[in-house]
Amino acid sequence: MTQFVFTFLNGITLAGLYFLVASGLTLIFGLMRVINLAHGAFYLLAGYVSWTIADKTGNWLYGALAGSLTVAIFGTLVYVLLLRKFQYEELRVALITLGVSLVLAQAMLAIFGGEYYQTNIPKSLSNTIPVPGLGLSYPFFRIFVLILAIVVAIGLWLFISKTRYGAIIRAGVDDTKMVSALGINVQAVFTWIFFLGSLLVGFAGAVGGTTNSFGMGTDGDYLLFSLQVVIIGGLGSIGGVAIGSFLVGVIGQFATGYFPTFAGIITFAMLILILAFRPQGILGKKL
Amino acid sequence: MTQKRITYGVVILLSLIFPFITPDPQFWVSSGGTRALWLGVAALSMSFLNRNLGLMSLGQLFFSGIAGYIVAISSVDHNVKFGTSVPLAILAGTLSGVIIGFIALKTKGVYFFMLTLAVTLGLYSYANQAQEITGGHTGINSIPSPIIFGIDFAYVKPLYYLFLAIAILLFSLCKFLEQTSFGIALQAVRDNEDRMISMGYRTTYLKMLAFIFSSFIASIAGVMGVFYVTNISPASVGLIRSIDLLVIVVVGGATYLGGAFVGAVLIAVFEAIIQDFTSYYVGATGILFIAVLLLAPQGLMGVASQIRSRLNKPGLSK
Numbered sequence A: 001m002t003q004f005v006f007t008f009l010n011g012i013t014l015a016g017l018y019f020l021v022a023s024g025l026t027l028i029f030g031l032m033r034v035i036n037l038a039h040g041a042f043y044l045l046a047g048y049v050s051w052t053i054a055d056k057t058g059n060w061l062y063g064a065l066a067g068s069l070t071v072a073i074f075g076t077l078v079y080v081l082l083l084r085k086f087q088y089e090e091l092r093v094a095l096i097t098l099g100v101s102l103v104l105a106q107a108m109l110a111i112f113g114g115e116y117y118q119t120n121i122p123k124s125l126s127n128t129i130p131v132p133g134l135g136l137s138y139p140f141f142r143i144f145v146l147i148l149a150i151v152v153a154i155g156l157w158l159f160i161s162k163t164r165y166g167a168i169i170r171a172g173v174d175d176t177k178m179v180s181a182l183g184i185n186v187q188a189v190f191t192w193i194f195f196l197g198s199l200l201v202g203f204a205g206a207v208g209g210t211t212n213s214f215g216m217g218t219d220g221d222y223l224l225f226s227l228q229v230v231i232i233g234g235l236g237s238i239g240g241v242a243i244g245s246f247l248v249g250v251i252g253q254f255a256t257g258y259f260p261t262f263a264g265i266i267t268f269a270m271l272i273l274i275l276a277f278r279p280q281g282i283l284g285k286k287l
Numbered sequence B: 001m002t003q004k005r006i007t008y009g010v011v012i013l014l015s016l017i018f019p020f021i022t023p024d025p026q027f028w029v030s031s032g033g034t035r036a037l038w039l040g041v042a043a044l045s046m047s048f049l050n051r052n053l054g055l056m057s058l059g060q061l062f063f064s065g066i067a068g069y070i071v072a073i074s075s076v077d078h079n080v081k082f083g084t085s086v087p088l089a090i091l092a093g094t095l096s097g098v099i100i101g102f103i104a105l106k107t108k109g110v111y112f113f114m115l116t117l118a119v120t121l122g123l124y125s126y127a128n129q130a131q132e133i134t135g136g137h138t139g140i141n142s143i144p145s146p147i148i149f150g151i152d153f154a155y156v157k158p159l160y161y162l163f164l165a166i167a168i169l170l171f172s173l174c175k176f177l178e179q180t181s182f183g184i185a186l187q188a189v190r191d192n193e194d195r196m197i198s199m200g201y202r203t204t205y206l207k208m209l210a211f212i213f214s215s216f217i218a219s220i221a222g223v224m225g226v227f228y229v230t231n232i233s234p235a236s237v238g239l240i241r242s243i244d245l246l247v248i249v250v251v252g253g254a255t256y257l258g259g260a261f262v263g264a265v266l267i268a269v270f271e272a273i274i275q276d277f278t279s280y281y282v283g284a285t286g287i288l289f290i291a292v293l294l295l296a297p298q299g300l301m302g303v304a305s306q307i308r309s310r311l312n313k314p315g316l317s318k
Helices: A002-032 A039-057 A060-086 A090-112 A140-162 A164-174 A176-181 A186-211 A218-233 A238-258 A260-277 B002-021 B025-053 B060-076 B082-104 B109-129 B156-179 B181-191 B193-198 B203-229 B239-252 B258-277 B281-295 B299-312
Strands: A128-131 A136-139
Touching: A002 A039, A002 A128, A002 A136, A002 A140, A002 A164, A002 A186, A002 A218, A002 A238, A039 A060, A039 A090, A039 A186, A039 A218, A060 A090, A060 A186, A090 A218, A090 B109, A090 B239, A090 B281, A128 A140, A136 A140, A140 A164, A140 A186, A140 A238, A164 A176, A164 A186, A176 A186, A218 A238, A218 A260, A218 B109, A218 B239, A238 A260, A260 B082, A260 B109, B002 B025, B002 B156, B025 B060, B025 B156, B025 B181, B025 B203, B025 B239, B025 B258, B060 B082, B060 B109, B060 B203, B060 B239, B082 B109, B082 B203, B109 B239, B156 B181, B156 B203, B156 B258, B181 B193, B181 B203, B193 B203, B239 B258, B239 B281, B239 B299, B258 B281, B258 B299
Parallel strands: none
Antiparallel strands: A128 A136
């Protein structure tokens, strides 16, 4: 029973982290049809930057801010300098971002080496909370991650579907020429979406670098998680990411806890099974 | 046509005499020639799909990995002879193409690309986790080399000629298939699938066959990799290796079959040279890759026609 409850808690809080990681990917794709395969490398970059700043200043929040902003600016630069010209060639853009991830991974390896890092949990959040009925306690910070994910999910949904800016973004995607003709700078809108999407993965890197250790190879792992989440949930849908994160997080944790050898295979089998019936993912639009 | 034949003749002749004319044969035949042939065959399986179906697959390493691990595990852990394990491994790799193809072929374009990437990364994480089967992170080492008709392929030159024979055979097979009615139907599906369906073709079936064929080539490449590197580890199916193959295909020219080998030779030589100077090989490849994508999306094979069309532009625009 104890193992069950803890596995579930681990799974659902991990799902929160996956949501934070994958929401940026799906936001950018859903609105711009641009798939950023440097997403895992962005996550890792944010982890390193946040760790460094948090270590220097002793303040977790400064670290998280620095990590998110660095990645947001870096991502925007990648978009403006390398991707914008080919935005409508999906595969070419995907390939260029893969190239970026290679260069970035190598640069980070050169600077930070092969060791693993983990940012310290901020003091005010480092307490544990009791799990009712079991007489055991669970680290509060992990619950905090889940709360953050829920806040971001609601915020994103409100922003995209309820605000004027969200309306401009959606319109800019559906009919770029018409929106430009209305006097809105669509290029600037796209640049902001890329900024926001990168900011999200940067924030995820700061948070994830506190709950889990990171280092060489983490970029590939988180690229895989994000791809699994968005493929299962449906690319481009925020709700899909929520469902995908929940499935990958919870089922992944149960698989790791109860059948460690087959953990990778079980998540993978789930992915195959879902795609066999819904190639576009659970909430994805029809291909 | 004759010009093409002459080119092929010259390339084959050069590859045949390469071990005798290169300086420092021990190094260059192995790190340049044999390596390029192995990577070239792996890349060929990607080029074939891209050229004939317009699908860029990163799943080829999955098939290579399945075949490679089967050969490695059966020969090192269970002492199975290569005569049994190699055909079995290629069969298993090819058949896994049926399962992956069944799912992946429902998608197109960038979805297909992502899905096949996830498939390969899935095998990577499994290989890392399943310690008792795959040896985990360190993988399976000191895989023996095959001895066929008394020739020991642990030596550099025999292995090179074996790989050259395989490469020529598979390349010709691809070329041959492209000219058959099957190949032409495939290219038509690539260009307009709806029209082919309305003409009564079973396009799913055609695409499936092409995908299985490409996983067959990838499986052979997987076995070649085991014999060349003499070990296999999760890194053999990891993200960096997947991107390596992609770089080869794109740099060589993704819409040309020969591009796979042009890219492979270039990357193998690039790797061999740069290793002496810097450990930043991966980053350097990344920069090369981005540069090619930005400047010459048709790759090296396409550079000539790219220049020609640019020179012709001011006069007559088509």
